[in-house]
Amino acid sequence: MKIGVLALQGAVREHIRHIELAGHEGVAIKKVEQLAEIDGLIIPGGESTTLRRLMNLYGFKEALRESQLPMFGTCAGLIVLAKDIAGEEGYLQKLDITVERNSFGRQVDSFESELHIKGIDQPIEGVFIRAPHIQSTEAAVDVLGTIDDKIIAVQQGRYLGVSFHPELTDDYRMTQYFIEHVMQQ
Ligand code: GLN
Numbered sequence: 001m002k003i004g005v006l007a008l009q010g011a012v013r014e015h016i017r018h019i020e021l022a023g024h025e026g027v028a029i030k031k032v033e034q035l036a037e038i039d040g041l042i043i044p045g046g047e048s049t050t051l052r053r054l055m056n057l058y059g060f061k062e063a064l065r066e067s068q069l070p071m072f073g074t075c076a077g078l079i080v081l082a083k084d085i086a087g088e089e090g091y092l093q094k095l096d097i098t099v100e101r102n103s104f105g106r107q108v109d110s111f112e113s114e115l116h117i118k119g120i121d122q123p124i125e126g127v128f129i130r131a132p133h134i135q136s137t138e139a140a141v142d143v144l145g146t147i148d149d150k151i152i153a154v155q156q157g158r159y160l161g162v163s164f165h166p167e168l169t170d171d172y173r174m175t176q177y178f179i180e181h182v183m184q185q
Helices: 012-021 032-037 048-057 060-066 076-081 173-180
Strands: 002-006 025-029 040-043 071-074 082-085 095-100 110-115 124-129 133-137 142-147 150-156 159-162
Touching: 002 012, 002 032, 012 025, 012 173, 025 032, 032 060, 040 076, 040 173, 048 060, 048 076, 071 076, 076 082, 076 095, 076 159, 095 150, 095 159, 110 142, 159 173
Parallel strands: 002 025, 002 040, 040 071, 071 159, 082 095
Antiparallel strands: 095 133, 110 124, 133 150, 142 150, 150 159
């Protein structure tokens, strides 16, 4: 499989490394024309306001709204996929969820935690950096993981979103799950 990583902001190289560890080909996506070459797209974390601004600037909003490509959003990438961002309208609106930004409190801006993710056997290490959480989900959304009663991983058909940064550890199973399970839906 050929998997694109939206390369406007964030840990692009780390995501490509995970794709390669999972045995697939990763490519940095900088222009909308490149979307035609890939089988799935990862939208990395960063800062979602900046990310949305850059996506507007390079024409990714329209292209991805219309696209049927499977997508995996991590952290800010999850925010970008949501139908609603508490207090504002959602952006790509691929996942029928409401997200709240920076929702783990100021004292614990960043932390790591062992996570149990539905469909993945052993716990995975999640790195949270000023992370969003998922406040509510509609019926078509499958909740894959929670932490302290907050939803942090969801899937809806060929769309996957997580609050954390799987690419910042050596454990590539979340990316593998996207490619080998979610993309096949
Ligand atoms: N707090 C950021 C936002 O709201 C997301 C942080 C991240 O992607 N690590 O956009």
